[in-house]
Amino acid sequence: MTNNLLKCFLCIFILLFLSNCDKRESKHDIQITVIKSFIENYNRFNTTDKDKANADSVGQILIKLKNTQSTRDVLRRYVLLTGADRNYIEELFKKSRKKEDYSNEAHAYFLLGQYFSKKFQIDSTFYNYTKAEFLFKTIHDSISLQDVYAHKAVLLINHRIFLEGQTQILEAMSINQSNKSAKAKYSESMIMANALTGLEQYGEALRESDKAFELLEDPEMQSVLNEDAIRLNKITIYANIAEVYIKQGEYEKAKELIKNTINNYIVNESLYDSLMLAHLLLSLSEADLRSGSYQNVERNLKQAIVLQAKYNNVQDLNACRIVLAEFYYLQGREKEAQELVRDIMNYAQGTRELVLEKNILTVLLKYKKEDYQKNFIRYEELNKLILEENNVVKNTFARLSFEADNLQRTNEKLLSQKELITKISGVLFFIAISVFFIILFRQKSKEVSLIKLLQRDTEKYYDSILNVQNELNEARNLERKEIAKELHEGVLNRLFVTRFLLMQVSKESVDEHKISLINEVKEVEKYIRGVSHSLANTEDFKINEFDQLLEDLVQIQNRSEVTIFKLYMDKEVCFDKLTNQYKVHIYRIVQECLQNVHKHANATECVVQFLNNNNESFKVIIKDNGQGFDADIVKRGIGVANIKDRIEFMKGKLIIDSKPGEGTVISFVVETKKVQKR
Numbered sequence: 001m002t003n004n005l006l007k008c009f010l011c012i013f014i015l016l017f018l019s020n021c022d023k024r025e026s027k028h029d030i031q032i033t034v035i036k037s038f039i040e041n042y043n044r045f046n047t048t049d050k051d052k053a054n055a056d057s058v059g060q061i062l063i064k065l066k067n068t069q070s071t072r073d074v075l076r077r078y079v080l081l082t083g084a085d086r087n088y089i090e091e092l093f094k095k096s097r098k099k100e101d102y103s104n105e106a107h108a109y110f111l112l113g114q115y116f117s118k119k120f121q122i123d124s125t126f127y128n129y130t131k132a133e134f135l136f137k138t139i140h141d142s143i144s145l146q147d148v149y150a151h152k153a154v155l156l157i158n159h160r161i162f163l164e165g166q167t168q169i170l171e172a173m174s175i176n177q178s179n180k181s182a183k184a185k186y187s188e189s190m191i192m193a194n195a196l197t198g199l200e201q202y203g204e205a206l207r208e209s210d211k212a213f214e215l216l217e218d219p220e221m222q223s224v225l226n227e228d229a230i231r232l233n234k235i236t237i238y239a240n241i242a243e244v245y246i247k248q249g250e251y252e253k254a255k256e257l258i259k260n261t262i263n264n265y266i267v268n269e270s271l272y273d274s275l276m277l278a279h280l281l282l283s284l285s286e287a288d289l290r291s292g293s294y295q296n297v298e299r300n301l302k303q304a305i306v307l308q309a310k311y312n313n314v315q316d317l318n319a320c321r322i323v324l325a326e327f328y329y330l331q332g333r334e335k336e337a338q339e340l341v342r343d344i345m346n347y348a349q350g351t352r353e354l355v356l357e358k359n360i361l362t363v364l365l366k367y368k369k370e371d372y373q374k375n376f377i378r379y380e381e382l383n384k385l386i387l388e389e390n391n392v393v394k395n396t397f398a399r400l401s402f403e404a405d406n407l408q409r410t411n412e413k414l415l416s417q418k419e420l421i422t423k424i425s426g427v428l429f430f431i432a433i434s435v436f437f438i439i440l441f442r443q444k445s446k447e448v449s450l451i452k453l454l455q456r457d458t459e460k461y462y463d464s465i466l467n468v469q470n471e472l473n474e475a476r477n478l479e480r481k482e483i484a485k486e487l488h489e490g491v492l493n494r495l496f497v498t499r500f501l502l503m504q505v506s507k508e509s510v511d512e513h514k515i516s517l518i519n520e521v522k523e524v525e526k527y528i529r530g531v532s533h534s535l536a537n538t539e540d541f542k543i544n545e546f547d548q549l550l551e552d553l554v555q556i557q558n559r560s561e562v563t564i565f566k567l568y569m570d571k572e573v574c575f576d577k578l579t580n581q582y583k584v585h586i587y588r589i590v591q592e593c594l595q596n597v598h599k600h601a602n603a604t605e606c607v608v609q610f611l612n613n614n615n616e617s618f619k620v621i622i623k624d625n626g627q628g629f630d631a632d633i634v635k636r637g638i639g640v641a642n643i644k645d646r647i648e649f650m651k652g653k654l655i656i657d658s659k660p661g662e663g664t665v666i667s668f669v670v671e672t673k674k675v676q677k678r
Helices: 002-016 027-041 049-063 069-082 086-098 102-118 122-138 142-158 162-173 182-198 202-216 219-224 227-248 251-265 271-291 297-310 314-330 334-351 354-367 372-453 456-504 510-536 546-557 580-601 638-649 672-677
Strands: 564-569 605-612 617-624 655-658 664-671
Touching (some): 027 049, 049 069, 069 086, 069 102, 086 102, 102 122, 102 142, 162 182, 182 202, 182 219, 202 227, 227 251, 227 271, 271 297, 271 314, 297 314, 314 334, 314 354, 334 354, 354 372, 456 510, 456 580, 546 580, 546 605, 580 605, 580 638, 580 664, 617 672
Parallel strands (some): 564 605
Antiparallel strands (some): 605 617, 617 664, 655 664
16 A cells, blocks of 8 residues: 555656646646546555655645646545645635635535534534535535535534434435435435434334445445445444444344454554444443453453554543443442542543533442432433533524525525626616717717817807806805805704704693794794895895894703803904904804704703904804714714805814814804904
């Protein structure tokens, strides 16, 4: 075996440099062909350290090859058939995702699930199997999908969740029933036999095992599996049948079958043979113990323990030690039994392996009367804990399956939407191209006509017309903007105050607020007439007693029961120097700010201040203790934009100081000296 692998490995390096050996075949294709040959001839059931080193060298060559479909396919087979480590799986992920190869990405998830299964990481195993299942469903790969269901079943059965495991394997059996390979049928029969054994349906389990053995003799299987694989699978079938015999109490049949299997099928000391031998010796010891034949029990168990320890198979190792402890109790060697039991119990409690602790308690309850009640209470507790743990595992699997189903439905919906968008985009693109060519054709025709008809004088004439039109449009835009400001800051704000008061009126306070509401509506009517008049003739819009008007504006806000509004005005502040237009702007700014306090601030107090600077200017400050805001975001609103426009008209600068949760301060300076000059 080693020599053949070495020769094959050396051939790779020779063929890498023979690029001229066949002009019809590229260097990459030669490399892939040779690596495929190596992989298919690699026997992972009977390997040496040199074989593993050669396989790793081939793997390093493989991952450096160009990322083609054949490279990814061969990399997948390499991981599967050589048992390569996780690095190669991650490389398969990377290559597949880069080329959007969903098939090999799904296989990478499946291989990663197998990797975590060997590490006994149940959640990660089931998660990756579920991801693989989702992708295989998406690409409609039913053959690979049945493998996923089969491995999910194995995972569940290994954790003693037999009913759900049987459900999964039945799911696998239902796929491709008329076109299923012998290998798939064999795997499904083996898994079903294990599930039925766990469900204590021993007759059905034996029939499934017989069916699996017949499938193993099928010529199709002989062409798929090598001799070692077929031999090891036969050992597995016989071991499963022997376990059923033991559970049925047919100990002699079990012992005869096990001895025959050991003598005829265990042929070397490889990893797989050694582990199978240890498992068979454990079953043989159990049969001897139950039938009262103790002669070779200790020797067989100790041999099994050595083999299990050598390959770190902890689960079967502890099972052997429990049977050995029971043998010591039966032989009256209580001291040795207690030492072994104590050692296993410490390990079980330290690693929180509930089933192992329960099994050792079963031995103690059977043979040791001391602390019987304490052990029995703990035994009952463990039954409950194991049941809860199984329920957690079931719920985890159910959740992951549910999430995978949701993900699949969402993906199908997105795919259908993508197809629809693609079709619509195609139609729109066609329309756009058609319109483009039509416009282009018309434009070219127009250009030809204009070249013949237009002269320099007419060009100047049309330019002057365009300039006048632009000026008219600009004037209209300015007028519309002014109207929008007046409506937003005047009518809408007053209507908001009226609505706010209406929201606070109760049945008991209708009469109290009735007159105020009527007056407020009248103010709105009066204001609308004033706005209309001012828009017709701005100079006729006069504002007298401006300080009283500001005071009324602030006081009317106190009709809200949520926020207290205050006005502070320096006596030195003189509004007489201001034009009516300036007064309108200041009034609107204060009004907009107070309205924003109502709408957004959630404040308990708001103060409006007019502070004299040096008789040539005064500062306006509107401050609240509300929730604040992000100034950069709010600056883009229409209200703030209007405020900024008005302040810029007065040659001032708007300052906003606000942070979420820290209140707001808005301020600006009005220079009366500049107003006089203007």
